[in-house]
Amino acid sequence: MSTDQINWTALVVFILFFALVTVLGFVAARWKAGDLSQLHEWGLGGRRFGTIITWFLVGGDFYTAYTVIAVPALVYAVGAYGFFALPYTIIVYPLVFLVMPRLWAVCQRHQYVTGADFIHGRYGSAWLALAVALTGLLATMPYIALQLVGMQVVIGALGLGGEGIWGELPLIIAFVILAVYTYASGLRAPAMIAFVKDVMIYIVVIAAIAIIPLQLGGYGAVFDAADKAFQAKGSGGLILAPGQFVPFATLALGSAFAAFMYPHTMTGVLSSSSGDVVRKNAMLLPAYTVLLGLIAMLGYMGIAAGITVKSPTQIVPALFLKIFPDWFVGFSFAAIAIGALVPAAIMSIGAANLFTRNVWRTFVNPNITPQAEAASAKLVSLIVKFGALVFIVALPTQFAIDLQLLGGVWILQTFPAIVLGLYKARLRPQALLLGWAVGMVLGTWLASLTGLKPVYPLVIGGATYPVYIGVIAGAVNIVVSVVASALFGVLGLGHGSDQTQPEDYQLTKAS
Amino acid sequence: MGEKPDKSSAPWVWGLLLPYIALLWLPFYNAKEPAIGGFPFFYWYQFAWVPLTSLLIYLVYRKVK
Numbered sequence: 015m016s017t018d019q020i021n022w023t024a025l026v027v028f029i030l031f032f033a034l035v036t037v038l039g040f041v042a043a044r045w046k047a048g049d050l051s052q053l054h055e056w057g058l059g060g061r062r063f064g065t066i067i068t069w070f071l072v073g074g075d076f077y078t079a080y081t082v083i084a085v086p087a088l089v090y091a092v093g094a095y096g097f098f099a100l101p102y103t104i105i106v107y108p109l110v111f112l113v114m115p116r117l118w119a120v121c122q123r124h125q126y127v128t129g130a131d132f133i134h135g136r137y138g139s140a141w142l143a144l145a146v147a148l149t150g151l152l153a154t155m156p157y158i159a160l161q162l163v164g165m166q167v168v169i170g171a172l173g174l175g176g177e178g179i180w181g182e183l184p185l186i187i188a189f190v191i192l193a194v195y196t197y198a199s200g201l202r203a204p205a206m207i208a209f210v211k212d213v214m215i216y217i218v219v220i221a222a223i224a225i226i227p228l229q230l231g232g233y234g235a236v237f238d239a240a241d242k243a244f245q246a247k248g249s250g251g252l253i254l255a256p257g258q259f260v261p262f263a264t265l266a267l268g269s270a271f272a273a274f275m276y277p278h279t280m281t282g283v284l285s286s287s288s289g290d291v292v293r294k295n296a297m298l299l300p301a302y303t304v305l306l307g308l309i310a311m312l313g314y315m316g317i318a319a320g321i322t323v324k325s326p327t328q329i330v331p332a333l334f335l336k337i338f339p340d341w342f343v344g345f346s347f348a349a350i351a352i353g354a355l356v357p358a359a360i361m362s363i364g365a366a367n368l369f370t371r372n373v374w375r376t377f378v379n380p381n382i383t384p385q386a387e388a389a390s391a392k393l394v395s396l397i398v399k400f401g402a403l404v405f406i407v408a409l410p411t412q413f414a415i416d417l418q419l420l421g422g423v424w425i426l427q428t429f430p431a432i433v434l435g436l437y438k439a440r441l442r443p444q445a446l447l448l449g450w451a452v453g454m455v456l457g458t459w460l461a462s463l464t465g466l467k468p469v470y471p472l473v474i475g476g477a478t479y480p481v482y483i484g485v486i487a488g489a490v491n492i493v494v495s496v497v498a499s500a501l502f503g504v505l506g507l508g509h510g511s512d513q514t515q516p517e518d519y520q521l522t523k524a525s
Numbered sequence: 526m527g528e529k530p531d532k533s534s535a536p537w538v539w540g541l542l543l544p545y546i547a548l549l550w551l552p553f554y555n556a557k558e559p560a561i562g563g564f565p566f567f568y569w570y571q572f573a574w575v576p577l578t579s580l581l582i583y584l585v586y587r588k589v590k
Contacts, residue, residue, distance in 0.1 A: 094555075094567060097567075097568070097571065100571045100572075100575075101548035101549065101571060101574075104544055104548060104571075104574050104575055104578050105544050105545050105548055105549070105578075107578060107579075107582060108541035108542075108544060108545070108578065108581070108582060111541070111582050111585070111586070112538065112541065232563055233562060233563030233564055234560075234562075234563030235563070236563070237563060237564070237565060252557060252565055252567065253555050253556060253557055253565065253567045254551060254555050254567075259551040259552075259555070262551060263548075263549040263550075263551060266548065266549065267545075267549060290590075293586055294586075296582055297579050297582045297583050297586060298579070300575045300576070300578055300579045301579075303575045304572065304575050307568075307571065307572055307575070
């Protein structure tokens with residue numbers, strides 16, 4: 015590895031902040047101290063997080079490092095279409111406001127740690143719970159891998175990347191650190207680090223949106239430059255082509271429905287101290303959406319700054335390197351890398367909770383002690399993270415990106431069972447399992463037909479509408495679930511036992 | 526079933542559908558003009574719906590609390 019391309023000032027600042035966060039990760043174990051040999055303490059922070067911590071925690075794991083890299087990359091490459099992330103992260107919150115407090119309430123009353131725990135209790139079906147758990151695990155793995163991609167991009171931009179195992183070493187070191195403090199501190203570690211990470215990201219973005227347009231002649235000039243570039247290229251644009259309306263809207267809608275079905279976002283919600291905290295966060299989390307929209311603007315700023323990159327994912331680091339002084343480059347890159355650690359930690363914890371509760375305890379060792387349960391989750395969190403690391407080091411990056419796309423389609427198939435289950439209409443578990451299976455197969459099949467593009471050209475009445483595959487599969491899933499449930503009722507199949515009472519879903523004044 | 530009336534299904538909750546309509550129906554805002562501060566309509570309209578959605582949720586929150 016040659017050392018002459020390394021940006022030393024940036025690297026020193028980067029390492030400094032990374033070290034600070036590592037110390038915090040270990041200190042976190044003592045914060046709001048609980049018995050970390052209990053799963054709900056290790057994996058949900060003891061359900062003790064108030065409005066502000068939850069805001070940082072959910073903000074930190076929903077708006078990830080990969081977002082900071084990928085959203086501007088898409089905007090840089092195609093323009094307005096990349097902005098679907100904005101409607102997506104707006105319309106998700108009315109849904110969170112209505113649905114998630116009910117989930118929080120029922121999970122708190124029955125000591126459910128995962129969404130699949132709720133499914134098991136609500137429908138009395140270990141198999142439906144297993145389906146939900148496996149879907150969560152499957153969707154989370156490539157998501158963790160993508161956080162590594164985000165980290166890889168900034169490490170490469172510092173001049174540390176390169177070929178072979180030495181080139182991957184910085185990434186491996188960063189990840190081992192992450193794995194060890196998550197193991198030791200559980201959800202408290204990312205909760206504490208999220209605070210630092212978010213403050214850093216806010217500083218970086220505010221600096222970027224204030225300073226960069228000044229150098230480029232204002233926002234009008236930035237938009238004009240981008241417009242000209244798209245016209246010269248002959249594709250993309252500042253507004254959508256009419257043919258992009260349906261894919262834009264369905265991607266936003268489907269992504270919003272999928273967002274809080276992921277184990278990591280659900281873990282963030284369930285670790286809140288009350289349902290009211292969840293409601294307040296639905297109101298306050300859109301602040302991050304403003305941030306995301308501004309981050310998306312970095313794509314246009316990259317065009318206006320005249321930057322050309324080999325891969326669009328390099329646009330944000332390349333822009334920062336061109337515009338910011340070295341020390342602030344180091345700070346910004348540290349913010350992005352730490353921004354990868356927070357979601358990666360929460361994702362591995364969410365996955366570990368699922369495996370331990372809904373696979374291991376249900377199917378392998380029902381008599382597991384609480385201590386053994388927490389120990390198992392800690393171990394699984396390590397395995398999941400190292401799996402993601404091997405994934406990134408050994409396989410092409412595109413593989414993780416493709417799988418993450420499928421992950422969104424898959425996780426959406428758990429929506430009917432979970433969300434409909436929170437309301438009065440309780441469909442039969444066998445029907446929901448059938449709907450889930452049909453949705454999974456259909457979604458995967460359509461994605462393979464399009465060569466792993468997110469939208470499938472649906473022909474309705476002679477006209478062709480490209481619709482987000484997750485939405486197509488999800489709609490079919492719901493129809494199959496409802497129809498099959500009615501049919502199974504006629505055939506005399508039972509509903510399965512229900513542990514929950516209607517009032518379990520209500521937030522009482524006291525909570 | 527002896528269930529308490531579920532307050533979250535009260536009628537003004539339907540107001541929360543507004544952001545969905547406003548943002549998913551593209552003909553409403555797929556335009557460059559009028560621009561504000563250099564931002565084409567497409568962009569500032571989307572940004573504007575962020576605080577508007579927070580406000581809507583707040584209004585409903587006040588009702589259901």
